[in-house]
Every structure is written in structure tokens, then in C-alpha cells.
């Protein structure tokens with residue numbers, strides 16, 4: 001009882017203190033926005049960039065589009081010092097934020113709580129968080145204080161990880177930072193991880209104590225404030241703050257994007273910010289609270305629908321089995337994506353007519369079709385009986401690849417099996433494969449902007465495969481003929497037939513060596529391992545072919561010009577690398593972008609896999625966030641002996657009898673290159689190529 005008695009007078013005295021204390025007379029610095037609908041109506045919040053407040057009062061600073069900025073500030077500056085030369089008063093902020101990334105594991109930059117001298121920012125998006133530009137970083141005239149919630153690891157800013165909280169003064173290189181985490185309630189002070197980009201509400205508290213000169217940042221997944229802050233930084237803010245400062249929020253997206261939300265905010269100078277309750281704030285779009293009865297009703301109706309559907313399905317399966325003797329094996333039931341009926345696909349492709357044929361490879365044909373029910377255009381890959389490749393081989397493609405979702409990947413829509421035939425249904429890509437626009441006097445060519453956009457798209461798709469999915473996906477056959485163009489000429493990576501998956505953090509196991517010569521990393525035959533860095537090697541070859549409009553190995557060219565990467569390296573050393581830019585561009589291109597692509601092509605072609613940039617770095621280079629460094633080491637053509645790393649091409653053939661290779665071995669390639677090239681450059685659906693048994 002005793003502690004309570006002591007507390008009571010204290011509570012009374014606290015509640016009798018007016019919200020803004022006597023030391024700062026004007027303006028009243030006690031903001032309270034439990035949702036922003038009223039604030040927006042009363043003109044108490046100023047938005048800029050793409051920031052908006054939705055009908056329920058949730059502030060959305062950015063949406064899931066790349067390279068955006070959004071700001072939201074209290075319109076008038078607040079008085080932080082009692083005189084121009086005085087000390088900064090204590091202040092306290094509390095707010096509820098949520099970060100919803102476009103792809104669950106890949107954050108697209110971050111959000112910051114900001115106190116600044118101005119609120120019109122001539123700033124950059126991405127890692128600059130919409131607060132500063134590259135030239136004014138670290139400038140003491142910025143008068144900028146921010147607490148960042150960053151979901152990307154920016155190496156040049158020395159970020160500790162891709163999920164951290166940092167205190168930034170006049171710069172985006174944090175003065176102090178900590179991985180996002182919170183202390184559990186109770187006295188044992190257990191530290192628990194907190195994922196900023198989980199898409200769920202997170203409450204944050206920022207408190208400055210003017211007597212101790214310390215900033216404390218506390219976060220939690222609920223409105224219960226943990227006893228211990230996650231970040232504590234000793235600093236006297238007096239030199240940084242002016243007498244009057246603006247307060248608000250800023251957020252930005254990069255090439256990858258997240259929606260950044262603030263659902264509520266309270267702020268107080270010389271006092272404690274009023275408490276916010278997450279449950280009483282407007283809900284995030286798409287996360288509406290359901291009434292328990294409604295939920296129950298929905299649950300029951302869903303259950304009954306499920307029961308009816310399952311009964312029908314069961315009946316259908318039994319009837320099918322009897323009628324068709326088309327046995328559904330156990331593995332087929334484990335497969336996620338939609339199973340089409342054979343009739344449906346037959347109808348879609350006019351009975352697999354020759355006229356519908358898009359392409360043909362050693363193991364099957366690809367037909368264009370229109371699904372009868374939805375009228376959606378599709379490409380149907382039919383894997384023929386004669387194929388030596390077992391159906392099992394494609395099960396991985398269906399079950400794992402079918403769950404990948406990214407706008408720069410060709411989506412597998414479903415599949416069907418009828419006796420020995422396996423049919424895979426993909427989105428139809430109206431504009432065929434990229435190689436058709438690059439090589440051998442193409443009918444149509446692409447201007448540089450289009451090419452650069454395709455390159456960036458493919459990079460973003462590959463980053464998703466390497467880092468954005470629940471497993472690491474190694475594509476193993478990146479090349480222009482596997483890049484398909486949709487009706488808006490977006491580059492989309494297709495043909496996952498060779499893809500391998502392994503868990504993040506584990507080592508890829510050895511597999512059969514597959515890939516296409518000219519794109520195959522030199523260490524792959526030696527180690528038998530496909531890794532993210534071997535994909536990077538192929539991506540390097542892809543970059544060079546897009547910029548130069550030539551194949552990685554061009555047999556039409558003279559012996560010195562046979563290997564494109566060697567040629568690019570020679571010209572690069574001579575300082576005339578732009579001579580190699582595709583003539584079909586007629587000199588019309590952005591020199592900085594072309595140079596970046598060529599240099600990246602060389603960097604990715606490094607003999608040593610550990611020297612190659614990662615996909616994440618490449619995305620940032622292509623995004624222009626960082627300049628591509630000069631290339632210092634010779635890349636590998638298919639001759640890495642110069643660098644003492646690998647095998648000459650001849651060794652490589654000798655040491656790998658063709659039987660241990662997958663289909664597209666160097667031997668078959670060399671024996672019948674013209675045939676291979678012909679098939680590579682004509683088929684619009686290149687999922688057929690690259691491992692065809694044609695050679």
C-alpha cells in the first residue's frame with residue numbers, strides 16, 4: 001500500500017500541470033494526432049511529395065513505387081529554446097508507424113521523425129530519406145535532427161544492418177544506431193527482435209532530456225512503453241537546433257519500395273507526449289479490424305464453401321480417375337499452383353495447332369493460347385513424351401517457382417499433366433525475348449532508355465530471387481534470350497527450368513553443371529556449385545550484350561573479337577570503350593548510364609567470385625545512388641588462366657565429359673553452334689532454349 005500512497009499525490013500534481021509548461025510561452029507545443037483526419041481538415045498538417053492522408057486518417061508518406069519522397073510536417077515552427085542562444089528544452093514524441101514493403105523481405109528505404117530548421121527539402125529519395133542531398137551531407141548549416149527507421153543497409157553511410165534505428169544529426173551517417181529490438185515488459189529486460197518491415201504497427205518514443213543531455217529512442221510492437229530504450233545517445237542539441245524548428249516526418253523509397261505509414265503522433269515540449277493507443281488509431285489499409293461476429297460468420301461460410309468445394313473436387317477426382325485413368329500421384333497434390341484441365345488447355349491452344357506455335361526446343365514446344373474462361377493470353381509449354389528429362393525434374397519448377405511473385409519475372413500460372421505429357425502455363429509475353437532486338441540485324445531495335453529500363457528490371461527481379469524470397473533462388477541461366485518483354489516492354493526473367501533453391505545462409509550443394517557458354521562462370525565447372533555469384537557472372541555478360549548489341553561469344557567476329565568481355569576490357573583500358581556501344585543506337589544514349597552498365601559488366605565478369613558485386617550493390621549502382629568504381633582487375637573471358645583462377649576453355653572441355661554436363665554443354669555448343677544460335681535467336685519463348693537437346 002505504501003508505494004501507492006506515495007504515488008497518488010504525484011499523479012495528482014502531474015495531471016494538474018498544463019500540457020505546455022510555463023517556460024515556453026508560444027506557440028503551444030503540445031500536438032496530439034490520434035489519426036490525422038481532423039488534423040488534415042483543420043490544416044494542422046502540411047503534406048508534400050507523395051504524402052497523403054486517407055479517408056480513415058492514416059498518413060501514408062510513400063506508396064510502393066520506386067524513388068519517391070513524402071513529407072508531413074506541423075505547419076508552423078515550434079519554439080525549442082527560450083532565447084536564441086539558450087539551451088534546447090526537453091521534448092518528447094510518440095508515434096505509431098508501419099512499413100509495408102512491396103516484397104516481404106526487401107525493404108525499400110525508410111522513414112524518419114524529423115526536427116529541422118526548414119520544411120522544404122531539396123533532397124534525394126532512397127538512402128537520403130528525402131531529407132538531404134549528396135552535396136549538403138554533414139553540413140552544420142542543415143540544422144537537422146532525425147530518428148531514422150531504416151530498412152536498407154546503406155554501405156556508404158556505414159549502416160549496421162537492414163533493420164535499424166538511428167540518430168542522425170545534419171547527416172544520414174548515423175551518430176548512433178541499434179538493430180531494431182525492444183525490451184520485454186517485466187524486470188528481466190529480455191531483448192526481443194522487432195522487424196520494422198513486418199507491415200505491422202510499431203510504436204516509437206523519442207525523448208530528449210535537457211538536463212542530462214541525452215536522447216532516448218524506444219520502440220515496441222504495442223503501446224506499452226518498455227522500461228529501457230533501445231538507443232540512448234548523449235548529445236547537447238543546442239548547437240544543432242535554432243530557436244524555432246519544424247517537426248514532422250519524412251520517408252523515401254528506392255528502386256525497391258515500401259509504403260511508409262504513420263497512424264498517430266503526439267509531441268510535447270517541456271512535458272511528456274500524450275499517450276497513444278494503437279487500438280484506438282485508424283487501422284492500416286488492408287488490416288481492418290473485423291467484428292468478432294462477422295469474423296465468425298465469415299469463418300462458418302468459408303468453412304461450408306470449403307466443404308462443398310472439397311466434396312465436388314473429390315467427386316471430380318474420382319470420376320476423372322475412372323474415366324481417364326489419369327492417376328494423380330501424391331507429389332502432384334503437394335504442388336501449389338493451379339492445375340488446369342487438359343481440355344481447357346487444348347481448347348486454349350486450338351488443339352495445339354502448329355499455327356499457335358511460339359517456339360520449339362529439344363524437349364518440347366511452346367504454344368500461344370487464350371484461356372477459354374477468362375480470355376487471358378498464355379504461353380503453354382508442352383514437355384513431350386520423348387524427352388529424356390523426367391517429369392520429376394519439372395516438379396521443382398512448378399512447386400517452388402510457382403510461388404515466386406515479382407513484376408520482373410515471368411509468372412507461372414499453372415500446370416497440367418496428362419499421362420506422359422506435362423504442360424506448364426505461363427503469362428504470355430507479347431514482345432518476345434530480348435535477344436531478338438539485339439543481334440543479327442533485328443527487325444526492331446530498342447533505344448537506350450528502353451534497354452536501360454529492361455536492365456534495371458532484370459536486376460530487380462534477380463535481387464528478388466537472391467534475397468527477397470524465403471529461399472535463395474539461383475536462376476542459373478541469365479541471358480538475353482531468357483529475358484522476355486511484356487506489352488509495356490518491361491524486362492521479365494523467364495525460364496526457371498534450371499533454377500536451384502537453397503536456404504538463406506546455407507551453402508549451395510553441388511549440382512550438375514548447367515548454363516550457357518559465355519554466361520557460365522569459370523568456377524562453376526570446377527566447383528560444381530551454382531551460387532548467387534555465378535548468376536552475377538551471367539548478369540555481367542547480359543549487361544555487355546545489351547550495351548554492345550553482340551553475343552558474349554561472337555563467331556562472326558575475328559579471333560581477337562571472339563570474346564566480348566575481353567574486347568570490352570581491351571577498349572576500356574585504352575579509354576575507348578564507348579566505341580563498342582551498339583551501332584544500332586546511332587550514338588544516342590546517356591553516356592553515364594552506358595558507362596555504368598559497361599563497367600558493371602566488367603566487374604561482374606571478375607574471375608574471382610568473391611570480387612563480383614552482389615545483386616543488391618548492382619541495383620544501387622544502376623539506381624545511380626552510388627557511382628560505379630573504376631575497374632582495376634582484368635575480367636575473365638572464358639579464359640581465366642591469365643588471372644590464375646580457372647581453366648582454359650580447352651581444359652574445361654577435357655575435364656568435363658559431356659555426359660556429366662547438362663544438355664547445353666560446351667561440346668554440343670561447339671559442335672553445332674550455328675544450330676544453337678539459330679534456335680536461340682528465333683524462339684520468342686526462350687524457356688525452350690539453353691538446355692535444348694537439339695544440339
Ligand SMILES: *[C@@H]1O[C@H](CO)[C@@H](O)[C@H](O)[C@H]1NC(C)=O
Pocket residue numbers: 030031032042043044
Ligand atoms: C489545430 O487546428 C485548430 C483549428 O485551426 C486549432 O484550434 C488547434 O489548436 C490546432 N491543433 C494543434 C494541435 O495545433
Ligand SMILES: *[C@@H]1O[C@H](CO)[C@@H](O)[C@H](O)[C@H]1NC(C)=O
Pocket residue numbers: 050063064065
Ligand atoms: C504512388 O504514387 C505516385 C505519385 O502519387 C503514383 O504516380 C503511383 O501510381 C502510385 N503507385 C501506386 C502503386 O499506387
Ligand SMILES: *[C@@H]1O[C@H](CO)[C@@H](O)[C@H](O)[C@H]1NC(C)=O
Pocket residue numbers: 121122123133135136
Ligand atoms: C542540396 O540542397 C541544398 C539545400 O538543401 C541546396 O542549396 C543545393 O542546391 C542542393 N544541391 C543539389 C545538387 O541539389
